[in-house]
Amino acid sequence: MVRIMTIMARRQPYTLAFASEVTQHLRAIDAKYHALIHEKIGERLRFELGAETTNRKPLRQPALFGAGWETRFGPYNRFRVLYDIDDEVRVVRILAIGEKQKERLFIGGEEVQL
Numbered sequence: 001m002v003r004i005m006t007i008m009a010r011r012q013p014y015t016l017a018f019a020s021e022v023t024q025h026l027r028a029i030d031a032k033y034h035a036l037i038h039e040k041i042g043e044r045l046r047f048e049l050g051a052e053t054t055n056r057k058p059l060r061q062p063a064l065f066g067a068g069w070e071t072r073f074g075p076y077n078r079f080r081v082l083y084d085i086d087d088e089v090r091v092v093r094i095l096a097i098g099e100k101q102k103e104r105l106f107i108g109g110e111e112v113q114l
Helices: 022-027 031-044
Strands: 013-016 056-058 071-072 080-088 091-101 104-107 110-111
Touching: 022 091, 031 071, 031 080
Parallel strands: 013 091
Antiparallel strands: 056 071, 071 080, 080 091, 091 104, 104 110
16 A cells, blocks of 8 residues: 655745834834734734735725735734735735724824725
């Protein structure tokens, strides 16, 4: 009897590239959430990012910061990360990080409209 084994190649994770403005965006968010934000970005934006889920959606174009996608997380889904995907070079560009307060979204301490 011959056994055939299929070896699944492990997918390479995407590289995360943060826009320089993201530092300013984080300063406007309470520091106690920074670790959570970094953890969730690492979890959610390394593999299979182009798949729409409950908390990950493509944005209508034209979108803020030129982002193609948004992911939500945190207590009451209060945090938003706007990003774009370059599949060719396997890079996720984190373009903005914001905080939702009721029906309003703040990025860098300023209210924006999605």
